[in-house]
Amino acid sequence: MNNPLPLKSLNHISLVCRSVEKSLDFYQYVLGFFPICRPGSFDGAWLFRYGIGIHLLQSEDPESMPKINEINPKDNHISFQCESMAMVEKKLKGGEEGAVDGDSFY
Numbered sequence: 087m088n089n090p091l092p093l094k095s096l097n098h099i100s101l102v103c104r105s106v107e108k109s110l111d112f113y114q115y116v117l118g119f120f121p122i123c124r125p126g127s128f129d130g131a132w133l134f135r136y137g138i139g140i141h142l143l144q145s146e147d148p149e150s151m152p153k154i155n156e157i158n159p160k161d162n163h164i165s166f167q168c169e170s171m172a173m174v175e176k177k178l179k180g181g182e183e184g185a186v187d188g189d190s191f192y
Contacts, residue, residue, distance in 0.1 A: 098132075098140060099140055099141070100143055101141070102145050103130075103145060104148040105144075105148065113142070117135075118135055120135060130143040
């Protein structure tokens with residue numbers, strides 16, 4: 087590749103959400119992200135942790151967003167590397183305090 091841009095790292099990702107409040111709960115209480123300051127010109131929340139910024143943006147028409155019932159690895163997504171897949175599965179399936187149900191993914 088000739089003369090690529092001199093990028094250093096990923097700054098943030100933006101996700102349009104059906105519910106910023108429910109998404110904020112998931113990213114804070116399940117994944118451990120914390121809110122940071124952001125401009126107030128639109129509905130949303132900015133989070134940060136692990137060197138990653140996540141911008142949650144409230145959909146202007148949440149009912150028009152497709153309902154996702156299963157994970158499609160060929161669709162848009164983000165992926166986090168973890169220490170223990172068994173621990174993640176246990177938390178997501180309800181095997182420990184603070185577990186979430188399948189409807190908590192927004």
